[in-house]
Amino acid sequence: MSFALYMLGFLVFIAGVIWACVVAGVPQLYIMIGAVILLGIGILSAVSRTRAKDPPVPRD
Template identity: 50%
Template sequence: MSVRRSGSGSPRACLSPFEEHIMSFALYLVGFVLLTCGIAWGLVTAGMPHLYVAIACVILIGLGIITGVAKTRSKDSSN
């Protein structure tokens, strides 16, 4: 990562496209894990059996990974 000065003189990090995708994916997964934890907490509070909560969490984390990869994947140029 290199640092570049913008027009106002403040340093700004220049990320490569790969680093930007990794940062986006990590941020997406952190948000999805927080969402999953909130849902699990709500289900346990509502009296749902722990086995069903664990199954729901595994499914949600799997969906989060799939959608995170699909949203942050770079597009192939077909030209």
């Protein structure tokens, strides 16, 4: 899976969480803090899941 596709899915997830928080009446400051934290988690997990594996080192 590509990094862009993974991040697109995670952004849709964050948008859904933000929408639910707005409907629930959560203050905007807390929504923004949560969104930034989720975005950081999304970037970290996308990089770790889509990173190419290092090729094996040939033995002599």
